[in-house]
Amino acid sequence: MNLLSCSSNHCPLSSKVLASTSPPSKILKSSVRVRNLGWGERRDNMRNNRRVSKVVAYYGLKSPPYRLDALEPYMSQRTLEVHWGAHHRGYVEALNKQLAKNDILYGCTMDELIRVTYNNGNPLPEFNNAAQVWNHDFFWESMQPGGGEMPTLGILQQIEKDFASFANFKEKFIEAALTSFGSGWVWLVLKREKKCLAIVKTSNAVNPLVWNDIPIISLDLWEHAYYLDYKNDRAKYVNTFMNHLVSWNAAAARMARAQAFVNLGEPKIPVA
Amino acid sequence: MAERLSLPELPYDYGALEPAISGEIMLLHHQKHHKTYVTNFNNALQQLEDAVSKSDASAIVQLQSALKFNGGGHINHSIFWKNLAPVSQGGGEPPKGSLGNEIEKEFGSLEALVHKMNSEGAALQGSGWVWLALDKEFKRLLVETTFNQDPLVTKGSSLVPLLGIDVWEHAYYLQYKNAKADYLANIWKVMNWNYASEVYEKECP
Numbered sequence: 001m002n003l004l005s006c007s008s009n010h011c012p013l014s015s016k017v018l019a020s021t022s023p024p025s026k027i028l029k030s031s032v033r034v035r036n037l038g039w040g041e042r043r044d045n046m047r048n049n050r051r052v053s054k055v056v057a058y059y060g061l062k063s064p065p066y067r068l069d070a071l072e073p074y075m076s077q078r079t080l081e082v083h084w085g086a087h088h089r090g091y092v093e094a095l096n097k098q099l100a101k102n103d104i105l106y107g108c109t110m111d112e113l114i115r116v117t118y119n120n121g122n123p124l125p126e127f128n129n130a131a132q133v134w135n136h137d138f139f140w141e142s143m144q145p146g147g148g149e150m151p152t153l154g155i156l157q158q159i160e161k162d163f164a165s166f167a168n169f170k171e172k173f174i175e176a177a178l179t180s181f182g183s184g185w186v187w188l189v190l191k192r193e194k195k196c197l198a199i200v201k202t203s204n205a206v207n208p209l210v211w212n213d214i215p216i217i218s219l220d221l222w223e224h225a226y227y228l229d230y231k232n233d234r235a236k237y238v239n240t241f242m243n244h245l246v247s248w249n250a251a252a253a254r255m256a257r258a259q260a261f262v263n264l265g266e267p268k269i270p271v272a
Numbered sequence: 273m274a275e276r277l278s279l280p281e282l283p284y285d286y287g288a289l290e291p292a293i294s295g296e297i298m299l300l301h302h303q304k305h306h307k308t309y310v311t312n313f314n315n316a317l318q319q320l321e322d323a324v325s326k327s328d329a330s331a332i333v334q335l336q337s338a339l340k341f342n343g344g345g346h347i348n349h350s351i352f353w354k355n356l357a358p359v360s361q362g363g364g365e366p367p368k369g370s371l372g373n374e375i376e377k378e379f380g381s382l383e384a385l386v387h388k389m390n391s392e393g394a395a396l397q398g399s400g401w402v403w404l405a406l407d408k409e410f411k412r413l414l415v416e417t418t419f420n421q422d423p424l425v426t427k428g429s430s431l432v433p434l435l436g437i438d439v440w441e442h443a444y445y446l447q448y449k450n451a452k453a454d455y456l457a458n459i460w461k462v463m464n465w466n467y468a469s470e471v472y473e474k475e476c477p
Contacts, residue, residue, distance in 0.1 A: 082450060128397050182421075183398035204398040205397065224450065228446070231446075
């Protein structure tokens with residue numbers, strides 16, 4: 001924006017700029033009067049929305065919590081560049097375009113936006129973009145360099161409680177991923193009502209937030225997530241995710257937060 | 273025992289559709305993806321026969337989604353290989369005859385039809401197909417989409433597929449990455465309108 005063209009008459013810089021940059025032979029005849037506005041005038045301007053610049057904020061593309069080559073050789077830098085840099089970015093930009101045209105949705109938080117646009121199973125056009133922005137943020141954070149192996153402490157205990165053993169959970173998770181048709185996601189969620197962990201499959205952009213459950217880990221099963229690295233070998237991708245990518249640290253943090261909302265059992269009160 | 277499905281041969285070399293679709297994609301698409309649908313369908317069919325012989329209703333019902341998905345995958349891809357052709361075999365040549373006339377009548381022009389199919393394909397979220405369909409009951413052409421591997425008949429029992437475009441990511445990802453629109457624009461260069469005309473003329477002589 002060219003300050004010289006600023007039409008606001010309480011733009012404090014404009015007269016200074018005029019004075020300092022215009023050569024003597026071109027002093028503008030129409031001067032921009034800068035004066036302090038009285039309280040009443042400022043109030044009226046605000047009310048009438050006159051010459052008050054509106055502040056708007058849109059979603060940005062959040063970076064994964066590691067460098068794009070940090071997950072090699074299990075997930076290549078090339079995949080991150082395209083998946084994050086093109087797909088994820090595309091969803092963010094598309095969502096922002098839609099929100100610019102819809103004041104009500106613009107005013108929602110991301111969680112609200114997802115729930116509202118899901119529309120109880122009859123999703124509005126904004127749902128796909130909103131949910132996929134959230135899903136991918138969550139997915140990058142569900143992985144870490146040096147991931148895989150086993151969870152520890154509280155989250156391990158909860159897994160053993162709800163799945164009998166970690167090995168059983170891992171088997172069930174992989175099975176869910178391999179019996180998923182088409183594009184979608186597999187989740188480890190904490191179910192609010194049942195107060196237990198469960199494995200959930202969703203298609204396209206749907207995520208457990210729409211059922212008010214708390215996601216703990218996710219795995220992207222859209223082909224774009226693994227095709228460059230594994231081509232059609234989804235099984236290899238899923239196993240690699242479990243063995244080398246999944247971030248149990250992130251899962252533990254999410255679990256800890258979830259316990260503020262879901263009572264998972266009586267606290268262990270020492271006897272004496 | 274019901275006859276087992278088998279992987280149909282490709283009527284051209286894997287590299288014959290270049291540069292519209294790369295040989296690498298054609299190889300994987302045919303020998304891995306399509307073959308897997310065939311194999312899994314045959315397995316599900318075997319399990320179905322076992323379940324039927326034991327009158328195990330629960331197992332019969334549970335197998336339906338695997339049958340639909342893999343059977344649909346086989347049906348759809350079998351059509352897909354036929355509705356593509358190398359340029360040397362007529363790929364990309366616009367339809368003549370009665371189909372060409374009908375397209376002009378229904379859509380205004382071939383460009384309009386292509387534009388419509390490309391828009392629907394681009395807008396499709398997730399995995400699925402875009403079809404040029406003939407409604408054989410009303411003798412009308414229409415553009416339809418199906419999700420995952422649902423065959424066209426799931427959208428209407430009187431619908432006959434004339435052309436299908438696979439918009440699953442595996443159909444274009446290695447070559448076009450996320451530029452789905454470029455894939456859709458280019459695939460028309462190897463579209464086999466002869467096949468579409470044959471099917472059309474058979475249903476609407």
